[in-house]
Amino acid sequence: SGWLVWQRRERLRRLTPRASYAGLAVLIPAAAAHVLATWWSVNVVSGLAMVAAVWGLVWTLWGRAAVWALRFPLLFLLFMVPLPGVLLISISFYMKLAAAALALPFVRILGIPSVRAGSIIHIPGVSVVIDDTCSGLRSLISLVALATFWTALMPARTKRWQKLAVVAASIPIALVANLVRIVALIVVAAAFGPEAAKGFLHVGSGLVVFAVALAALMGVSRLLTGRR
Numbered sequence: 001s002g003w004l005v006w007q008r009r010e011r012l013r014r015l016t017p018r019a020s021y022a023g024l025a026v027l028i029p030a031a032a033a034h035v036l037a038t039w040w041s042v043n044v045v046s047g048l049a050m051v052a053a054v055w056g057l058v059w060t061l062w063g064r065a066a067v068w069a070l071r072f073p074l075l076f077l078l079f080m081v082p083l084p085g086v087l088l089i090s091i092s093f094y095m096k097l098a099a100a101a102l103a104l105p106f107v108r109i110l111g112i113p114s115v116r117a118g119s120i121i122h123i124p125g126v127s128v129v130i131d132d133t134c135s136g137l138r139s140l141i142s143l144v145a146l147a148t149f150w151t152a153l154m155p156a157r158t159k160r161w162q163k164l165a166v167v168a169a170s171i172p173i174a175l176v177a178n179l180v181r182i183v184a185l186i187v188v189a190a191a192f193g194p195e196a197a198k199g200f201l202h203v204g205s206g207l208v209v210f211a212v213a214l215a216a217l218m219g220v221s222r223l224l225t226g227r228r
Contacts (some may be wrong), residue, residue: 004073004152011069018063027056043120047081068185072152079145088137096135103130103182110183112167126189128197136178137208143174147217154225169220177213181205 005012030052037046053073067074072219104121107114115122119130147170151163161202184205189197 001073001076004076004149005070006157008069008073012066015062015065015069017061017066018180019061020059022064023056023059023061025056027053030056044084045083048078051081062173064105074151076148079141079148085109092135094130095137095140096130096132098180099134099182100130102179103186106179106183107186110185112187114186121186121192123186126194128186128189128194130182134178134182136175139178139213140171140174141205142210143170143177143213143217146170146214150217150221153161154221158225165224166217166221170217173213173216173220177209177216181209 031051034046034049037043037049048137051074054077055067058070058074099122100116100119104114107121107123113124121128121130144167147167151158151166154163154166173208185197185202186202
């Protein structure tokens with residue numbers, strides 16, 4: 001967000017700073033909510049209040065025009081707000097069930113006998129557990145954030161629908177990338193045993209697949225904007 005603000009420095013220089021007490025109506029309650037939420041360890045409220053406090057601070061010191069000029073960097077701060085733990089657990093639970101269900105037919109197509117029980121895929125001699133780290137939620141959030149950031153780097157002539165399409169495309173790309181990773185790890189476990197799919201390969205495959213997902217996202221962006 002700081003870099004995005006720096007990229008808009010020329011636009012900010014053309015503005016006439018107009019301090020506004022109206023910004024205090026946002027800054028003071030937001031700062032108070034942040035302090036209380038931090039005290040009570042309500043992280044999601046603390047994060048949202050912090051973002052609102054930054055908005056109020058900019059409004060108070062430089063005026064509403066500055067807030068409007070910096071709306072994208074300020075909104076991008078929302079990606080740092082942690083989701084509620086209960087929501088994360090619930091979403092992750094259903095995502096890992098869906099990932100296991102989607103991976104099963106591909107594993108069978110590859111000729112590996114398999115049976116699914118919840119988020120566990122049983123193959124001969126091995127039971128592969130699709131846990132929370134393999135649900136794809138973290139990579140999904142990360143890729144959506146990077147896709148949103150990528151729209152800020154697109155040419156100024158890019159239309160809004162094209163930017164929204166890039167962000168929307170990051171969701172299926174992240175899900176497909178995670179599915180490919182799960183299937184690959186199951187194949188490795190079936191061929192070389194469960195230990196082969198753990199440790200460095202487990203982490204390294206995630207990094208490789210995420211890099212491929214980023215490349216796919218850039219490809220979609222170029223396709224939508226007609227750039228080569």
